[in-house]
Structure formats: structure tokens, C-alpha cells
Amino acid sequence: MQYHLDGFRPGDPCVAQADAHTDEKAAQVDVAIIGCGPAGLTLAAQLAVIGGMSVRIFDRKSGPLEVGQADGIACRSMEMFEAFGFVDRVRREAYWVNETTFWRPKAGAEGLRRADRIQDVEDDLSHQPHVILNQARIHDFYLEVMQNAPARLTPDYNRDLTSLTREEAAEYPVTAVFDCLDAPGQTETVQAKYVVGCDGARSAVRRSLGHALKGDAARQLWGVMDVLAVTDFPDIRLKCAIQSASAGSILLIPREGGYIVRLYIELDALHGDERAADRNVSAQMLAQKAQAILAPYSFDVKEVAWWSAYEIGQRVCDRFDDATGPDGTDQPPRIFIAGDACHTHSPKAGQGMNVSMADTFNLGWKLASVLKGQARPALLSTYSSERQAKAQELIDFDRDMARLFSEKPKTPAEEAQFQRYFQTHGRYTAGVETTYAPSQIVGEATHQHLARGQRIGKRFHSAPVIRLADAKPLQLAECLEADGRWRLIAFAAADDDGAPGRGVARLCDFLSQDPRSPVRRHGTADADRVIDTRAVFQQPHRTLDLAAMPPLLLPRKGRFHLRDYEKIFTVTGDDAQDIFDMRGIDRREGALVVIRPDHFVAHVLPLDGLDALARFFDGIFRAPA
Ligand code: FAD
Helix, strand or coil: CCCCCCCCCCCCCCCCCCCCCCCCCCCEEEEEEECCCHHHHHHHHHHHHHCCCCEEEECCCCCCCCCCCCCEECHHHHHHHHHHCCHHHHHHHCEECCEEEEEEECCCCCCEEEEEEEECCCCCCCCCCCEECCHHHHHHHHHHHHHHCCCCCCCECCEEEEEEEECCCCCCCEEEEEEECCCCCCEEEEEEEEEEECCCCCCHHHHHHCCCCEECCCEEEEEEEEEEEEECCCCCCCEEEEECCCCCEEEEEECCCCCCEEEEEEEEEECCCCCHHHHCCCHHHHHHHHHHHHCCCCEEEEEEEEEEEEEECCEECCCCECCECHHHCCECCCEEECHHHCEECCCCCCCHHHHHHHHHHHHHHHHHHHHCCCECHHHHHHHHHHHHHHHHHHHHHHHHHHHHHHCCCCCHHHHHHHHHHHHHCHHHHCCCCCCCCCECCECCHHHHHHECCCCCCCECCCCEEEECCCCEEEEHHHHCCCCCCEEEEEECCCCCCCCCCCHHHHHHHHHHHCCCCHHHHHCCCCCCCCEEEEEEECCCHHHCCHHHCCHHHCCEECCCCEECCCCEEECCCCHHHCHHHHCCECCCCCEEEEECCCCEEEEEECCCCHHHHHHHHHCCECCCC
16 A cells, blocks of 8 residues: 655554545535445545545435445455455455365255365455455444545434435536434435446335336345354354255355354245235244254254345346437436345345345445546446446346255256356356447457456456565555556566567557657546556566666655556566466467456557557547646
8 A cells, every 4th residue: 555645644554644635524425325325435435535525325214334234245346345454354354265075965865965065266356365254344344434535424324314306407407305313203315426226135225216116026035144053054154055944945155254254044935015024034033944954963043143134036127327329418317226226136145235235336436426527428428328237237147046046956957056066157147257348438349369367357366476676575466556547558578678669668658748648648637546556577577677667667756756666577587486377378479458447358459559558548538638
């Protein structure tokens, strides 16, 4: 992490200097976010970190979540937490899902047998683990990021959204009215340039748009409980999918802290207007059901920390915004929905919280870029197109997973099918399979062969490197902060040591001097404020000369024009951990990888693909005034 750029400041470097919009609670704002769940908080944290915008976030609850709800954190979400700077705390507190076991009824006898035991996440899928941590803790971390960011953003609790209207000609075209639950009879009205509904499965924002969640009419009822129990079940500290002969199924998830365990118990489907409350589910009933499924193992529940019976249908909206016409050309989007507000699914694949956070990580930088006048408003239409397709795919996956989970396999082949499905879709549940189609922000795969392991449209796949200036080993992803910046990573050709006239230096000359350069056209006082250029060389770090590197890779920044020394990297020197080999980078030609602010690979180009690079950014950014 870098700090002290604009002068030495004592104290916690995570607390940024406040900006002009410090928690101003204005009646007119750039962005109003409805809902303090994972989707709303990810968006609020990202906008707060980027700074320079007025943002408010509202929730009808009286304060932050304390217990319960989702807990599975996919590797991809951990990569995102790394970008927000709190991944190390999650790693320390969380349960790590390293292996998963499958339990089935014993053939021709009472009881259960372990049918299989597998590695949970395949090697090198991500440099971050798959972990389990209470959703409430994730909320805490986001709230801290918001509070420490330049905007010092804090939520407005006790605000229940009751109406949302859009009036085209106004500077702040969307008006939100809230009931003040802490002052009965009073309302608060806020006008916003953009409103994002992160208000959960019964979203008022979705209703105001007239969008419907489409999908299964029946909703699955789930019993969930976090318990402290004494048991002789041997895999109590491993994630297990357990199918009994006739008592039902459990998904068992060990929790953080070493003792507590979560049980997901599938109950019956709800039909029509039936609600979970109509089924009289109780903690005692869930504990009894768990004992019956696990028998003959004992399961003596000592304390129920949290339990819930919650209903989930597999449903998705057709659009995630209020735009009309192709690409929003008739009415550009002003109101968006994200997370459970626009897609719901079962907890079996552990995706609810992860996909909700990924929605708004996709949207946040786009809103910031348009609000700051950098990108054209057309950029905002890519949110719905990218995330709706992802949600639809998730629903299809979840339906298959749910069917396999509930079905009773009759033969060993059928039994093996579930394990296989689970294993082969590990990449999917890890969140790293999301692929966005070509668009204004995802290039065509013409030069994909130059970086085969950095697939265009997928998230940038990190690997270890050494930072040249201070010989620090790190993951390249550590430089992908959640700060709304684009990144250009130049992977140098084998004979390129950064000297003038070679590929990386020619690219840097273009970027810093040519009038067509996106860095020059869209940069500000600091050359890396909008587009951050970095380079990775193939030589061992001790053989390269830092002083001979192109000035763009050692930019002068801040009020003292200090040099930034953290943009140049080399291979690790360990052949098994060589980023060029691990990610299929062409050693002879090198490659230029363009990374979006949400970490997705936007393009792969040759190092001399300068026209194509300029055209790509001209398609996104406004022409400079
Ligand atoms: P939410 O987390 O639902 O957040 C929406 C927020 O909007 C809430 O804070 C709500 O108070 C607020 N809100 C709603 N309406 C208004 C309004 N009109 N005005 C102002 N604020 C409003 N997933 C799992 O994987 N495993 C689980 O065990 C699990 N258990 C769950 C138990 C419950 C009771 C619930 C509700 C969900 C559970 N989920 C579980 C689902 C998981 O929590 C969600 O997928 C995830 O939280 C979605 O995040 P979100 O931000 O989209 O919505």
C-alpha cells in the first residue's frame, strides 16, 4: 500500500484524507443506494474509495446486520476484498474450505458412509482461498472502508423507501421518498442523478420499475441454523453434502472460530401465497431433523446461535435497469437494481452474497466514470447486459445443482454424477468463470494467443512477481485496487530490458507523448489517475537497471512530484512460478493486457498495437474538451 504522497501524515494510513463530500447527507446527490446488504455496501465502498462524488446509502433497518444470512465467500470475492484492502482480516477470521466430503446411505444397512472426499478448489484457480465467514462481518469490513474513505460515508438507517419517480429534464432526475422509521409520520425526500436498488428479494425499487422476477412459481423452503453441538460425526470440520436414506439431506458448513457449524436443511417447496411462517418451522424442529439425517451419529445441539427458515425461488429479471431502446438509446438508465433485487437462487451453490457483490463491483466504476465526465453514459448500459446474462446462467446452474442435491441416486454411477458435477463446476462456484461478451468494454479475441491464460472477458488471473525497485515478492493482483482505474500491463518480450527503442519503451513513449494516447487524452495531473500503466519483465530482478526504465513507469506524482517506484515487476526466478508460463504469455512478442477497474480483461493486444489501443479507449471515453 502506498501513502505519504502529499506529505507525511502520522496515524493509520488506512484512514484517507477527507474530501469535499464528507458524509454531507445532502438532499441532492450523485448516487442514492437503497439497501445495506452486500450489494449496496460493495457499491457504497467503491464509490467512497473513488471519491469526488456525493453518495448516500439508506436502509430500513435500524443498524448494521449482526448475525446470520449468507456465509460462503468465493475465491473471486476474496480477490475483490483484496482490492478493498481487507482480505487479510477475512483470511485470518474465516474457516477455509479446503476439502469437501460426500455422505450417502449405507447399502443394505442403516446409517451413512463417506462416499468421496475431494479437494475443494483446484490448484492455481486463484491465489485466494474459498472461505466461510458470517455476512455480518463482511458488512463490518465494508462499513469500515466507507468510514475511512475520503467521503467518510455512513449509512442512513431507519429509512424505508416508499416511492421512486423519474423526471427526465431535471438535473437530479430521480426522486426517492422514505418513511423515517425513527420519527413516525415524517418522510425524507432525496433527489439523485442515479439510484441503485440493492434492496433485496422484495425490492421496492424493482417494483417501481415494473420489472418482475421470472422463474419457478414454487419457492424452496430452507431451514438454516448455526449451532454449537457435540457430535461423533467425523467430518464435522469439513464441508459435507449428506444424503440420508429417508430422513432428508443436509449441507454442512463448518464456520469460523473452530467450533460453530452451519446446517442447511432442505424443507418442502412453498406454493402460491404460502410463506415460510405458515410452516411453523422452529429451531427445535431443525435440530431434530438434523439428528435424524445424521443418525446413527449423535448430534447434541448445545446452543443455536442463529436460525432461519427462508424461502428462495430461482428467478431473474429481464433487465437490471430502467433503460429503454437498444443499448438505452431511447431512455438511458438512471435507476438500477442489483443483487437479490434482480436474481434469487438457492444457497446450495453459495452464490447469493457473492453474485450480489459482483453485480455492484461491475456497476460502481461505471457510475463513477460517467459522473466524473470521463466515460460516455452509454457505458452504463453494459451493466444490465453483462450482469443479467451472468444471473441467467447462474439460475440454470443452480437448478441443475438443486436437482442433483435433492435426487436420491440409485446406482453408483448416479452417485458419482453429483460428485463429478460438484467438482467440475468448482471453477464456477469459485466465481472465476464469469465471461463477458465482446462489447464497447470487452475487445475481440484477435490477439488472444499472446496471453492465452488471460482470457478476454474473464477476470485477470494473478500470478507471483517480484517488484523491481524493492525486490518484494507479491501477487500482481495486489496492484489492482478498487479505485476505479483502468490498468495497462505490458508483458515485455524476452530481449526487452526496458531500454529505449524496445517494445515497452516504445509503448510508454506513445502513451506519454502521442496525441492519440488514451493516457494523455484522458489523464489528469498525475499520469496514472485514470489509466495506470505497469510492466512485467522476463529477466531476473537483479539484472535490470531501474534507472534505465521509461519515465512513464517511474511517474512523478503529487504535490512534491515524488517518483512512484511500484510499477515495474519481474518474474520470480522460480520456473514453477513464472507468470509468463503460468498465464501463457508469448515470451517472444510479449503482450499488452488491458484490465478494467473491476479486474476483467478488456483486451489483449500486441505491445505495438497502438492504434487499436487508442480506438478501444476512444469507444469508451468522451473526447477531451
Ligand atoms: P440483502 O442482503 O437482502 O439486502 C437488502 C437490504 O435492503 C436489507 O438490508 C434490507 O433491510 C434493505 N431494504 C429492503 N427494502 C428496503 C426499503 N424499502 N427501504 C430501505 N431498505 C430496504 N444466502 C446464503 O447463501 N445462505 C444463507 O444461509 C442465507 N440465509 C439468508 C437468510 C435470510 C433471512 C435472508 C433474507 C437471506 C439469506 N441468504 C442466504 C441470501 C443472502 O443473504 C443474499 O443473497 C444476499 O444478502 C443478497 O445481498 P443483497 O445486498 O442483494 O440483498
